[in-house]
Amino acid sequence: MAENLSVLVTGGAGYIGSHAVLALLDSGHRPVVIDNLVTGFRWAVPDNATFYEGDIANSQMITRIIENERIDAVMHFAGSVVVPESVENPLKYYHNNTAKTRSLIESLVANEVRHMIFSSTAATYGIPETSPVREDMPTRPINPYGTSKLMTEMMLRDVAAAHDFNYCALRYFNVAGADPKARSGQSTVGATHLLKIAVEAALGKRGSVSVFGTDYATEDGTGVRDYIHVADLAAAHVIALEALVANPKTSHTLNCGYGHGYSVMQVLDAVDRVTNHKLVRNLEGRRAGDPDALISDNRAIVDRFGWQPKYDDLDVIVEHALAWERQLGERQTQ
Ligand code: UDP
Numbered sequence: 001m002a003e004n005l006s007v008l009v010t011g012g013a014g015y016i017g018s019h020a021v022l023a024l025l026d027s028g029h030r031p032v033v034i035d036n037l038v039t040g041f042r043w044a045v046p047d048n049a050t051f052y053e054g055d056i057a058n059s060q061m062i063t064r065i066i067e068n069e070r071i072d073a074v075m076h077f078a079g080s081v082v083v084p085e086s087v088e089n090p091l092k093y094y095h096n097n098t099a100k101t102r103s104l105i106e107s108l109v110a111n112e113v114r115h116m117i118f119s120s121t122a123a124t125y126g127i128p129e130t131s132p133v134r135e136d137m138p139t140r141p142i143n144p145y146g147t148s149k150l151m152t153e154m155m156l157r158d159v160a161a162a163h164d165f166n167y168c169a170l171r172y173f174n175v176a177g178a179d180p181k182a183r184s185g186q187s188t189v190g191a192t193h194l195l196k197i198a199v200e201a202a203l204g205k206r207g208s209v210s211v212f213g214t215d216y217a218t219e220d221g222t223g224v225r226d227y228i229h230v231a232d233l234a235a236a237h238v239i240a241l242e243a244l245v246a247n248p249k250t251s252h253t254l255n256c257g258y259g260h261g262y263s264v265m266q267v268l269d270a271v272d273r274v275t276n277h278k279l280v281r282n283l284e285g286r287r288a289g290d291p292d293a294l295i296s297d298n299r300a301i302v303d304r305f306g307w308q309p310k311y312d313d314l315d316v317i318v319e320h321a322l323a324w325e326r327q328l329g330e331r332q333t334q
Pocket of ligand 1: 213
């Protein structure tokens with residue numbers, strides 16, 4: 001297996017990127033982080049990873065890093081991720097996610113970096129006709145965030161056809177949890193994701209949790225999502241990296257999820273179970289644009305890469321998220 005690859009991790013100071021950095025270190029690779037620290041945290045990058053503060057669209061800087069650090073591959077996490085904001089300010093998303101990624105890919109091709117792992121999203125599917133959703137099913141994003149990521153997938157496909165370059169686009173489902181050793185976790189201030197909000201409420205950082213919609217076509221009427229532990233997702237990136245290097249002519253677009261889902265109520269029940277305390281739930285109306293259920297068909301990533309999730313257990317995801325949330329206050333003041 002390829003070892004000691006030098007991997008440029010864009011957005012490596014962010015939630016998922018920082019876990020990928022840990023996974024790379026744990027697998028004997030060498031992560032080199034570039035992050036503009038707009039939403040990331042300098043402290044989220046471990047001391048044994050090289051760090052550059054900068055922008056992925058600064059092609060001079062990217063070229064310098066590629067040369068100085070002898071970069072073999074890129075894991076590209078940098079971008080904007082807030083769906084409602086993308087509806088209000090679509091050009092920000094086409095700029096940060098699509099245009100800047102075009103610039104980054106151009107720098108890679110010009111400097112003969114031949115492999116890229118890309119953070120894509122289940123939002124590329126929009127509202128899928130069937131759930132679980134397979135990679136070859138129609139992609140009809142319903143917000144600029146999803147479109148900005150799908151446009152990048154299209155660029156990658158065309159660049160791989162034209163140049164000596166391969167890629168793996170990983171379509172994430174609902175990423176949750178934190179590093180099992182509590183070295184990193186979800187630290188975004190004002191996060192909107194369900195489990196983050198639930199653990200904040202469990203620790204008294206907010207009074208209650210809103211349940212958005214109780215009349216969905218699901219077993220208990222609340223929305224169902226495929227929650228994947230961030231450490232399993234990070235491990236998938238390392239496997240993808242090694243596959244891209246081993247088979248440089250093959251590219252992949254793969255779902256990253258567990259292939260089964262939990263409702264909002266089941267997630268809140270899990271938090272109650274783990275904390276032995278009942279969260280206050282406010283039943284509210286639907287949030288615009290939310291599908292009833294969004295579940296991955298993950299057979300492709302399992303079959304192709306032999307990906308074996310280690311933390312496919314909602315209570316474990318909750319435990320890790322809680323452990324991180326408990327000690328987050330101290331870090332954020334550093
Ligand atoms: N949700 C909720 N209350 C919240 C946040 C989310 O009921 O405070 C629901 C949301 O409607 C969806 C699920 O939880 O059914 C997951 O939402 P989240 O924002 O975490 O991720 P998304 O699936 O939108 O990417």
